[in-house]
Amino acid sequence: MTRASSKRAAPATAADTDFVQLLTPDGERVTHPDYSVDFNPDELRGLYRDLVTVRKLDAEATALQRQGELGIWASLLGQEAAQVGSGRALREQDMAFPTYREHGVLYCRGIDPIMPLGLFRGVDQGGWDPIANKFGIYTIVIGAQTLHATGYAMGVAKDGKVGGDDGEAVIAYFGDGATSQGDVNESFIFASVYNAPIVFFCQNNQYAISEPLQRQTRVPLYQRASGFGFHGVRVDGNDVLATYAVTRAALDNARHGNGPMLIEAYTYRMGAHTTSDDPTRYRVASEVEEWQAKDPVARVRKLLEREGIGDDAFFAEVDQEAKVEAVKLRERVLAMPDPDPTQIFDHVYPNGSAEVDEEREQFKAYHASFEGAHR
Amino acid sequence: MTRASSKRAAPATAADTDFVQLLTPDGERVTHPDYSVDFNPDELRGLYRDLVTVRKLDAEATALQRQGELGIWASLLGQEAAQVGSGRALREQDMAFPTYREHGVLYCRGIDPIMPLGLFRGVDQGGWDPIANKFGIYTIVIGAQTLHATGYAMGVAKDGKVGGDDGEAVIAYFGDGATSQGDVNESFIFASVYNAPIVFFCQNNQYAISEPLQRQTRVPLYQRASGFGFHGVRVDGNDVLATYAVTRAALDNARHGNGPMLIEAYTYRMGAHTTSDDPTRYRVASEVEEWQAKDPVARVRKLLEREGIGDDAFFAEVDQEAKVEAVKLRERVLAMPDPDPTQIFDHVYPNGSAEVDEEREQFKAYHASFEGAHR
Amino acid sequence: MTETLTLGKALNLGLRRAMEDDPKVVLMGEDIGKLGGVFRITDGLQKDFGEDRVIDTPLAESGIVGTAVGLALRGYRPVVEIQFDGFVYPAYDQIVCQVAKMHYRSKGKVRLPMVIRIPFGGGIGAVEHHSESPEAYFAHTAGLKVVACSNPADAYWMIQQAIASDDPIIFLEPKRRYWEKGEVSRDSATIDLHTAKVVREGTDATVLAYGPMVRTALDAATAAEEDGRSLEVIDLRTLSPLDMEPVYASVRKTGRAVVVHEAPGNLGLGSELAARITEQCFYSLEAPVLRVTGYDTPYPAARLEEEYLPDLDRVLDGVDRTFGW
Amino acid sequence: MTETLTLGKALNLGLRRAMEDDPKVVLMGEDIGKLGGVFRITDGLQKDFGEDRVIDTPLAESGIVGTAVGLALRGYRPVVEIQFDGFVYPAYDQIVCQVAKMHYRSKGKVRLPMVIRIPFGGGIGAVEHHSESPEAYFAHTAGLKVVACSNPADAYWMIQQAIASDDPIIFLEPKRRYWEKGEVSRDSATIDLHTAKVVREGTDATVLAYGPMVRTALDAATAAEEDGRSLEVIDLRTLSPLDMEPVYASVRKTGRAVVVHEAPGNLGLGSELAARITEQCFYSLEAPVLRVTGYDTPYPAARLEEEYLPDLDRVLDGVDRTFGW
Ligand SMILES: Cc1ncc(C[n+]2csc(CCOP(=O)(O)OP(=O)(O)O)c2C)c(N)n1
Numbered sequence A, B: 001m002t003r004a005s006s007k008r009a010a011p012a013t014a015a016d017t018d019f020v021q022l023l024t025p026d027g028e029r030v031t032h033p034d035y036s037v038d039f040n041p042d043e044l045r046g047l048y049r050d051l052v053t054v055r056k057l058d059a060e061a062t063a064l065q066r067q068g069e070l071g072i073w074a075s076l077l078g079q080e081a082a083q084v085g086s087g088r089a090l091r092e093q094d095m096a097f098p099t100y101r102e103h104g105v106l107y108c109r110g111i112d113p114i115m116p117l118g119l120f121r122g123v124d125q126g127g128w129d130p131i132a133n134k135f136g137i138y139t140i141v142i143g144a145q146t147l148h149a150t151g152y153a154m155g156v157a158k159d160g161k162v163g164g165d166d167g168e169a170v171i172a173y174f175g176d177g178a179t180s181q182g183d184v185n186e187s188f189i190f191a192s193v194y195n196a197p198i199v200f201f202c203q204n205n206q207y208a209i210s211e212p213l214q215r216q217t218r219v220p221l222y223q224r225a226s227g228f229g230f231h232g233v234r235v236d237g238n239d240v241l242a243t244y245a246v247t248r249a250a251l252d253n254a255r256h257g258n259g260p261m262l263i264e265a266y267t268y269r270m271g272a273h274t275t276s277d278d279p280t281r282y283r284v285a286s287e288v289e290e291w292q293a294k295d296p297v298a299r300v301r302k303l304l305e306r307e308g309i310g311d312d313a314f315f316a317e318v319d320q321e322a323k324v325e326a327v328k329l330r331e332r333v334l335a336m337p338d339p340d341p342t343q344i345f346d347h348v349y350p351n352g353s354a355e356v357d358e359e360r361e362q363f364k365a366y367h368a369s370f371e372g373a374h375r
Numbered sequence C, D: 001m002t003e004t005l006t007l008g009k010a011l012n013l014g015l016r017r018a019m020e021d022d023p024k025v026v027l028m029g030e031d032i033g034k035l036g037g038v039f040r041i042t043d044g045l046q047k048d049f050g051e052d053r054v055i056d057t058p059l060a061e062s063g064i065v066g067t068a069v070g071l072a073l074r075g076y077r078p079v080v081e082i083q084f085d086g087f088v089y090p091a092y093d094q095i096v097c098q099v100a101k102m103h104y105r106s107k108g109k110v111r112l113p114m115v116i117r118i119p120f121g122g123g124i125g126a127v128e129h130h131s132e133s134p135e136a137y138f139a140h141t142a143g144l145k146v147v148a149c150s151n152p153a154d155a156y157w158m159i160q161q162a163i164a165s166d167d168p169i170i171f172l173e174p175k176r177r178y179w180e181k182g183e184v185s186r187d188s189a190t191i192d193l194h195t196a197k198v199v200r201e202g203t204d205a206t207v208l209a210y211g212p213m214v215r216t217a218l219d220a221a222t223a224a225e226e227d228g229r230s231l232e233v234i235d236l237r238t239l240s241p242l243d244m245e246p247v248y249a250s251v252r253k254t255g256r257a258v259v260v261h262e263a264p265g266n267l268g269l270g271s272e273l274a275a276r277i278t279e280q281c282f283y284s285l286e287a288p289v290l291r292v293t294g295y296d297t298p299y300p301a302a303r304l305e306e307e308y309l310p311d312l313d314r315v316l317d318g319v320d321r322t323f324g325w
């Protein structure tokens, strides 16, 4: 009575890997019909410097956690190109909404790298001004920030700040695991329906803590976009040039009033999910080694060597400068004062609350009662 | 530096209307490469009888509400073919999860049509046994039931009840507006990741209360599926034959272990959202007239006439029988007793609760105190 | 000069005035545009202020509240309408984790001047999820302020005060009172948003209510008068933070208190009020603070709601019981 | 015979035994498979029971709970792990509108024998959303039962009793106590799930606690003894419904009560307990029931949590204050 033949989805698997690439792991340039970059040598060296620096600062933070100076740390190791490529693609007027791992983007936004360390040390929950810095506070609840980014982008459109090169664009960062959250899918809907100037930047680092991509999807994530009415692209997230080119194109597309796009930056979380995690329980060393060979920093170094625009002196200098920044960072972390206990009661409400003020006073009186005394 | 050309999504609009059709509004059969039906005359007459009956019962319910016998009514007017076509496509072992409007599917499942009237009268919140009847309780929170359906389907797979003609399939009903809810999109993800035997049946009746489809999506809804890793089809939801064929194929696809599919039944809500709604505030009469011409019942009558398998005597008899059923329904609704007030305290917990029992006793004592007395 | 308005119309005029006063005020919600909302509270506003300021949204509450947060970050003052109390829960995560905490998280650098309007409570003969009283879920959440209006004058002014406030505010509207009329002066607000109000003076016992139950409490007070009992009725108006001083003053005077609300008693506002009153007025209390509330069951089918909801008789019964001690 | 186990290991063994006893028991959650959960409570279970019964889910809490409802409808007994307290809110709609109400909605025709496990409370130096105490949000919801374990023996038995129960149960685990050891007898449960327990007898004042604060209360009682004060400590164990008789009996004996919990005081469990105790023990109370709780602010940054959380000294201070009346 009805045709028997199966209607199973196309054989594409979540792991198939054709993506936009402009720089191979060996540091060779390749061309792409849609995307290109024309950086001059200084700009290329600048990108290399960014990559080395964010990796170094990240390693320092991991070390600080090991030594008990941070409560926890979410390392970006392996995702430097995805973050520097997209972070440098942002224009000054663009707004970014990060997760808790975008230390590289934060660095590109020119924010003091000490900031996230305060959060992970536990002295505060995010000290920077998100509006002044055009970089949102870290969001820990998976996916929540994608709706904030979409609403912000709706506001940009209401302000009439789209349509030209000076238009404003918004970028929302999230992970592969986040694509399963209702909020992320709802943000796709709102962005599409209101044609908001936003780029959804998914760093597919292959894992949500211990869960491999296959627990979130059986087709490539970039394909999610089309059913919501906008375009999706997969880029080699370990290729800083391709990530830059694709992100820049998507941001410009948005700022010119052409609405949202989804970018899947195909990359790998080289380290643990956080310093609390033990990846040996759920993934094999050989997999990590495979990705080691695709290292995002090494391939840029090879490019600079290949094109004769970076010599050992330069590389040594970059390492040295990064080391100095890292040491400075460490010293400042160690010098971070603990917050005054009464800060518990600060900033609960913009207009304040008599109840909270009363609790603050009781708190002070209670602690004063111990002065001298000891139980 | 990057290509300028826009990356706006394909020009497809949410309203484009190519769909699977086997019966035109004029009652002409058309063929489709993928789908067909081979009903015999009795079966065709049976479908006509179903369509007329569910429309008649629905009209009776609307009348009962107008007369104050129901608190509210959500009419299926215009969606008879979508509901009868999909409802009759279900095999006995299949499980359905409805919204609050699937009175036609409920009828096809062989459930006493009085059931939903009890709910809309306010004497209960859904009186039937969802498991025994293989038809879930009406769900009012938009989209919630799609996750229940997906979980149930995951259970079917765990039970090993997929793989053959006797496999079990699940169907989840929801509307065009529901496609914006996180829950519906999450159900797509779970169904895809676990390859659950489920059919997502979206009745796109063009409105979510007052909001037209364009407030939910800018591309056709059936396209949503592919990005989640399964197939989507749009069917003429006013064509009972096509709806039957497409649903039957999708259910069999699921029961054979080939996973989920999405069906968008393209139809129209001819009446108000509910009896509380006033559609004249948000849509024009001409639009309704256009759809009038695509009436799902009339076209089957034309087919029967065209093929000489339904004469005036038959049509009169069907109308008469439906009328009788409607009158019976009315009488039973009027005879419905109000619930005993202590039912407030029944079935809060399967294992009961001393707290609730105590409140029940206090309630009784309180009301007893009025006996005779009057304030 | 004053005029007679229904509570619903007063809200509509209050929203209109707030939009006239501040171009950054935008309304968001399901069916609030052409339809004017299922209760017509936004009637005519999209026509006059345009689709850019009165936004019909996709059917997704988390999306509505989450994008409202983003609009607030962009400098707008979003006023969200949740269609019915029972449909706020998909947005609960955004409300509790983001709306309530972003100011705190950012050490005060970010403000979210948002209002989330929720028609709440029962008594309209509706189907499931359309008659709930979720106030405790929000009042227990630090970072949110919660208010409930009970009459047209308060509706008109409180909605404007809530929109003008930089705090994120859950604004509860007593849906079954939308059609009740009252005198409204549109000259100027006479009382702050976060203050309770003695709406009837009395000497024998204090009845605390808010939203839809204020009218019920007042009716009970009138009936009690015939039995020669003088009840003081306080309209709490602000549920978080609570304005307790007028409450304490009243209970110290009367020595007896009854709290009335539709929400289930267990962990409802009544429990917090009872705990605080007992702590502050321990030696003034002639009897424990009693609670007259909805029962600790899900909201029942419509034909049972009259028995479920506190009414005049149950309030009087509660008062009687405090005199039984 | 008994053995010494950590609370976490006791839960792990309790889950294992429940899965052995009933093939319909399935575990669902994020990272509960190979990883064994971020707290390793499900360690080894996927290896032994397979991916079909220990299910790593997509990262979507509403999806996890919503599909668990469907599995329950199909005859399974899902045990859901929410990774941290602060991540339960995306599932709040499914929990409050579906899990809590489906039995009622169906007039008893449907049962949802589900357990939702939530590691709750602070004290582990975590970042935001990892240290919350959401129990009141669930206890205020009719149709849900809520329990909290405080020690390894209870953890081992309560989780099995919760899974065996046909009621939907929110099962709260005191995450900071996961590593604390205690004696566990695996022969048979000695006490019903929904009962409170006097864990230390005393005569001068009653201290009510649950979950992580039970240990704190016991430590306070030990310290108080040195000051010559005898505190009775009750572990509530069941938060909804509350088991009040042992509480009333104790307060009638001592005349004083202090409730301790980490959740903010406003509309926390302490308010309900204070209201009920005052109503039932009005003439026995020497002082109002006092509350020692988290403050009415969002949970603060980790380096402030020691000041935020009730500790031994704050409990003793609360007791002192009841004697000040
Ligand atoms: C709503 C919610 N649920 C669970 C968690 C716990 N959690 C923190 S990170 C994480 C995995 C996120 O994976 P992904 O989105 O891929 O981002 P990644 O960490 O890999 O960058 C989970 C489950 C959370 N933070 N929020």
Ligand SMILES: Cc1ncc(C[n+]2csc(CCOP(=O)(O)OP(=O)(O)O)c2C)c(N)n1
Pocket: B101, B140, B141, B142, B174, B175, B176, B177, B178, B179, B205, B207, B208, B209, B269, B273, C030, C059, C061, C083, C087, C090
């Ligand atoms: C979560 C939630 N939000 C809002 C509502 C109120 N509401 C009831 S029906 C409806 C529109 C549903 O539209 P659609 O999904 O297209 O189904 P239809 O009524 O057209 O069949 C809305 C917004 C609800 N029931 N649940």
Ligand SMILES: [Mg+2]
Pocket: A175, A176, A177, A203, A204, A205, A206, A207, A208, A209
């Ligand atoms: Mg990831």
Ligand SMILES: [Mg+2]
Pocket: B175, B176, B177, B203, B204, B205, B206, B207, B208, B209
């Ligand atoms: Mg619709």
